[in-house]
Amino acid sequence: MTYQLYIGLDVGKGEHHATALLPDGTIVHDKPLAQSEPKLRDLFTDLIAQHGTGLVVVDQPKTIGALPVAVAKAVGLDVAYLPGLTMRRVADLHPGQAKTDARDAFIIADTARTMPHTLRSITVTEENIAELTMLCGFDDDLAAQATQVSNRLRGLLTQIHPALERVLGPHLDPKAVVDLLTRYPSPGALKTAGRGHVRARLKKLAPRLAPRLTEEIFEALAEQTVIVAGTGAAAKVIGRLAEQLTQLRRQRDDIAEEILAVVDAHPLSPVLMSMPGVGVRTTARLLTEVVGKTFKSAAHLASYAGIAPVTRQSGSSIRGKSASRRGNKILKRALSLSAVAALSDPASRAYYDRKRAQGKRHNQAVMALARRRSDVLFAMLRDGTFYESRPSRMALAA
Template sequence: MKHYCGIDWASDHHDISIVNESGKKVNKFRIDDDLNGYHTLSNTLKSFEVEIPIAIEAKDNLLINFLIAEGYEVYSINPKSAERYKDRYNVAGNKTDEIDSFALADMLRTDMHKYRPLEYSSEEIRKLKILCGEYSKLMKDKNMLESQLYDVLSKYYPIALTLFSSYNCKTLYKLILKYSTYEELRKVSYEDLEKFLKENRYRKAHYIKKVYNKIQGNDYYALAIFDETFSHTARALVKMLLILEAEIKEIKNKMTEITTTHTLGTIFYSLPGSGEILAPKLLSIMGDNKKVYLSSSEIQAYSGVAPVTKRSGKSSRVKFRFACNKEYRNTLTTFAFCSLNWSPWARGYYDKSRQKGKRHYESLRLLAYKWTRIIFKLWQTGELYSEEYHTKNLERFSKNILKIA
């Protein structure tokens, strides 16, 4: 007799329900979120002496990794789908962990044919996916800290923002650590400033003189109370930024190393405008397991570059897709934007979309939709991207359309 397992997972424990093919609950129990709990679950499932598929409202955690390593088929159920399914037999809206785990098991019993078991790429790709995610998070933190530093400096140390070409360069950070107030900076001698700038790769005499004259020639208004308070915040922000930049650089190097050594890496580096950041991110999205995506439409829907169409009777609406992997959408639309300067057909497609009245970001999503088809085909065949080959295909397709018309 077939059996099905549902897991309602939490941070410190997991509720398990097992049902048979007629929908009767044959076992229920709770395990702790540790190795002993995982083995208890595995041993219980093995006691039925049949293969038991497992449903859970998650895609990647330690429990799922353990179950897949043990050889179980694990199905990731969208929480929204599970919530709608529970309404079929729980009209009153009662909610307990036991009810949730039972609903997942029963959902697998009735609708398993609508889902696919989780498929993972190689360990290297999974590592790359994590690195890309952490890179994006740290970059957001870095941008946030840079904005905070700009705000603090504009309040008590505005001249520091005008000395260099950018307010987020390392030379400015080191300047703030060494001369954290305008009073300290104004007292510095030309020789000391020259030494400091040359140590930070500013060696041209006319530039050093320009910076020195700017410091000495401007009498910025400064309050001692501001210097004594905001200087602590500025130094703290700079120290955090320097630590972040070092970690971001290390993560970036690891991303590049994995992508350049992977057999599929050259495909993504061949894409116009991909570069050293987007190529690893695109590889992490696609992976190296060809069972993960069966068609380009799956990637388009999951990443949110494909819209949602709602039809009923004579009405039809095309809406923006909110339920998606937003990190994937950001990667694909960013790549579409970067391709504009490197791919003539991409630039032409974007310009035509804008001429039709589409907004900038909407046009990028449409272009990302097109690029996803190309990337999927290259990923399947293992071929490198060729702008000339793709342009000829577009011309041939246009001629065929004209013949049909």
């Protein structure tokens, strides 16, 4: 589509820089622009009145770029996104090496004018998708913090009592062990409490695990008779870390309920969750990363997710395919974890086993399965149909 105006926005937290170009490259506007709806609306309205239909291009469509995108759409302008890596490569083609907001805004506008194929479309997402994006982002932050705290807790246990860490470390995911450490945060406290109290504490949250784990704990405690320097201080920290880990997991549980409510309200969620290995969190990530975007083919979706192999060829010395290091990392992670979860499905397990028999390593076989499942996902989203396993389709054909 040909536009009468190309507006490049180098977005910032408090102030953007806007550069507007005519189709022949003439600069008609080149000024800073405040991050406020009235200022954005006034500029866009004036430019439309003077020059007609336009395209607004930003370098960040979310966070600090969300308001300009929303205002541009509200006044009737089309919007697009220029990825940062593409922008940096295009910037090398322009004279000068200065890094200024004005230069970046000009490059964005000029790229939109001369190389429209480098742009990515932006659709203003529906309300529940925007809500899911925020909730999932917060959930990711909580998960990262929980992992950090868990690793720190295991590190302290290893420092003061390695044998005890070997027993408790692998069981930090169940709530029972973390709860036990909030009450008895040191080897000495566990010994003083005795088998009965430890077993009773564990039984509250893990009745099946409690007897065996209690015996393993006291066997580990008997292996070490010396007290490592700093054990007293470590106990205080371990107790606090255990409490912090409990709070983080409680927050994740609360967020999961909120995510579930939003996911259930979306019409595509039953379609996505009909596929083996796709749960609430994976469905939420598929909705936030796929819905609202246009993919011409299943290969396009796989390439966008970074799970399509990349062909590398140079003369006769370099030939082959390797994993892509590009793509949407959030979507790639969701698809790969979903593929692992789907290994309990007979059809998915058979495909995985076939790839392993061909000599592929575990990670390679999982990514191959994720690639295959992305083709199915593309068809499901395109047609709005539920998942059907291959045996079911073969039975219908027969």
